[in-house]
Amino acid sequence: MAKGITKRSEDYAQWYTDLVLRAELADYAPVRGCMVIRPHGYAIWEKMQAALDRMFKETGHVNAYFPLFIPESFLHREAEHVEGFAPQCAVVTHGGGKKLEEPLYVRPTSETVIWYMYGKWIQSYRDLPILINQWANVVRWEMRTRLFLRTTEFLWQEGHTAHASMEEAEEEALRMLNVYRTFAEEYMALPVIVGQKTELEKFAGAVRTYSIEALTQDKRAIQAGTSHNLGQNFAKAFNVTFLNKNNELEYVYATSWGVSTRLIGALIMAHSDDQGLVLPPRLAPIEVVIVPIYRTEEERQQVLSVAEKLATQLRPSLTLKLDDRDTVTPGFKFNEWELKGVPVRVEIGPRDLEKQQAVLARRDTGEKRPVPLPQVRGRVETTLEAMQQDLYERALAFREANTFPVDTYQEFQEILAEKGGFLLAHWCGDSACELAIQEETKATIRCLPLEASEEAGECVRCGKPSSRRVVFAKAY
Amino acid sequence: MAKGITKRSEDYAQWYTDLVLRAELADYAPVRGCMVIRPHGYAIWEKMQAALDRMFKETGHVNAYFPLFIPESFLHREAEHVEGFAPQCAVVTHGGGKKLEEPLYVRPTSETVIWYMYGKWIQSYRDLPILINQWANVVRWEMRTRLFLRTTEFLWQEGHTAHASMEEAEEEALRMLNVYRTFAEEYMALPVIVGQKTELEKFAGAVRTYSIEALTQDKRAIQAGTSHNLGQNFAKAFNVTFLNKNNELEYVYATSWGVSTRLIGALIMAHSDDQGLVLPPRLAPIEVVIVPIYRTEEERQQVLSVAEKLATQLRPSLTLKLDDRDTVTPGFKFNEWELKGVPVRVEIGPRDLEKQQAVLARRDTGEKRPVPLPQVRGRVETTLEAMQQDLYERALAFREANTFPVDTYQEFQEILAEKGGFLLAHWCGDSACELAIQEETKATIRCLPLEASEEAGECVRCGKPSSRRVVFAKAY
Incomplete structure (x- = not known):
């Protein structure tokens, strides 16, 4: 055991915090819930950025930069979006020594301001697709924070694309989900389950949200990246239409997708030990x-x-x-x-x-x-090559050893309490049932895995018919 | 003349704005004074970042990330600093739906929060030097804005270093000034005058400020980068001491230095023409x-x-x-x-x-x-090689043709009105005289050039003795 680091077996949460601080990856900032990413932690982020940025460019994307501040009224244009994000925003009310006429929200995500700009840039199908990514900081006022995993300010990339059809948007959302999966597997040595979020868990303003989900050493799920098909929701909110090939005005189709400095937390929780950090060679500074x-x-x-x-x-x-x-x-x-x-x-x-x-x-x-x-x-x-490969294989074996098909609610609760991990269970598709399970067990549906095979069964809680298993877990 | 672009000879300011918008380098954001950096403009910034980041790392620096928000009280700890920056800050008063106990300033620059953290990290001379750089966004509530040159939010890098002696800090400030000069000359094809700022023009909280100054096609100065020896000012404000080799407690010595997306404006104003953008090949996307x-x-x-x-x-x-x-x-x-x-x-x-x-x-x-x-x-x-070299030579010849030694105040005013450019004039060293010249002519002292030779003379305005010429110009 390294000096000053709690053993994982004693207290996993404390081990994590000790490790982050002692390995000088990050430190607490003087502002509630904020962190300082120290050089050793930032060097890992730079390695991640370089690999992801290359993958984004190889799939045709370009970078740009949109403003930090979003007028209050913008958030209100998309009903689900304002409900999801406004309560966790930091609000600027004064600038240059004066009270502002309209408060400015510090971006919690940039769909609104980007779609306002896309409205200025898009007239016809010839202007599409737009494939833009942004590397930026965002702020979400979190109540309970943890270094890297959940902080008030964090660094991320957010892709925002505009398309001429729903099919193209869906294809893009899945393409970027797959980029995230490849990055997790090949760079982070992290096996992930790729799936769709439920209505309850999807992004505020999305038609469909996809995510990659990893398993930590303490057998909890960690969401490591999301990709959203936003349909025409933001185009309608900001009145962004285009003249299609049939010369008809149509609302533009959108996606957004992002990963953040949370990945560093997921990386630590995947491979590290009581001696400290264990890094896959491809991300080692x-x-x-x-x-x-x-x-x-x-x-x-x-x-x-x-x-x-x-x-x-x-x-x-x-x-x-x-x-x-x-x-x-x-x-x-x-x-x-x-x-x-x-x-x-x-x-x-x-x-x-x-x-x-x-x-x-x-x-x-x-x-x-x-x-x-x-x-x-x-x-x-x-x-180095062997270690990169072995870390992945070990994490995969660990995940497989901690993934349990369960068929009754009693089994569900027992395994969750005794073992944790991913539980594969049938679910009726009803949000009420999902919420009840969450309240009763603290487990949430992580995703409806894209690669699951059809299998007739009964909802683990209510017994109604279900056609495939979904993934439950307690999550970070 | 390119479609939709005003000729330079007609209206230089309008030519600049037309070019930035039509070449899709940037666009106006929906928030006052903010801009969107579009992909073509951002690609230039990425090229600049890559070259600068490599030069920073070659001189021993590492990257890190400090928080966007700074507690109001932090700014007040350094007297000059708060006076210089507080009036132009954006202020967050609400977060997570509640009024904050202490307002948070959106960073206008990060000395205060960084020196608070350095106070946690530095105990002895063994912890020094700290050579950290940060790539980040900052916000300064500007009254009159112009795309790239002066915007409420901008992107920049800010280096913040900590040293065991004043000599080392001075050496670092000059080293980074020289990195900026090399970057301007070798990448931007931009000749610059390297010099020290006057007391009036120095950074709020610095002992000495150095800058590189370029000349635009319309014969005005543009400050393209600054480097500050901060002495012990911030260490004293945040009580950051170290045990030196003689086992005595001493305040730490500091520098900071930065360049921003303003460089893109300087680049455009150095080489472009009525047909549009002219880019030095090394920075061309x-x-x-x-x-x-x-x-x-x-x-x-x-x-x-x-x-x-x-x-x-x-x-x-x-x-x-x-x-x-x-x-x-x-x-x-x-x-x-x-x-x-x-x-x-x-x-x-x-x-x-x-x-x-x-x-x-x-x-x-x-x-x-x-x-x-x-x-x-x-x-x-x-x-490509010839063009890189020729752009520099042409800009240098232009600057030389527009640099005028002047010896009387009448000559100063006439040349400034008729020709513009850099005026090399004697100055007594008194801030009152500097201010009077500024009020009467709108020209400011750009710098006390480091490479000027000693030469006895008389202040161009008051006639008091002076030992060397300084650089005056109207500036962006």
């Missing part, structure tokens, strides 16, 4: 740390000379840190880089020099192996 | 556009086949657009890509095919030349 070991000045010079040569060999292809600090011991360095989640550590001491070798230590398994110096570079690369 | 020319379907197929082959050859090293739209004429395409500032256009028509050539057109000079097909790639690359 530092992939390899070299720690020289020596006692005398002569040893120091010999070891450092080899360490530096090794660093030069590795640097072109890898992000590397050579930790040559004189003020702390190698043991202190091991702990620190384990805490901070560096995937591979290379140790070199005088005895290694004699054997012309270095010792490779792998962060997730703790495995240590001597490697002949000329083979270090290749071995580091294969270890 | 699209470096080359290929326009196929044909009349018959047979010609279309032949020309497109060669155009596509050419595109494939150029794409690995260049950002390229093959404009194969059928709905508009080649002439329309020429105008559109000129308006949008693509540096090099490659035209291919049936007669070119016969001669196994293409025609290269260069955006800044309008020069058109046939080039044998196998040489197109090389010629495009040398043309």
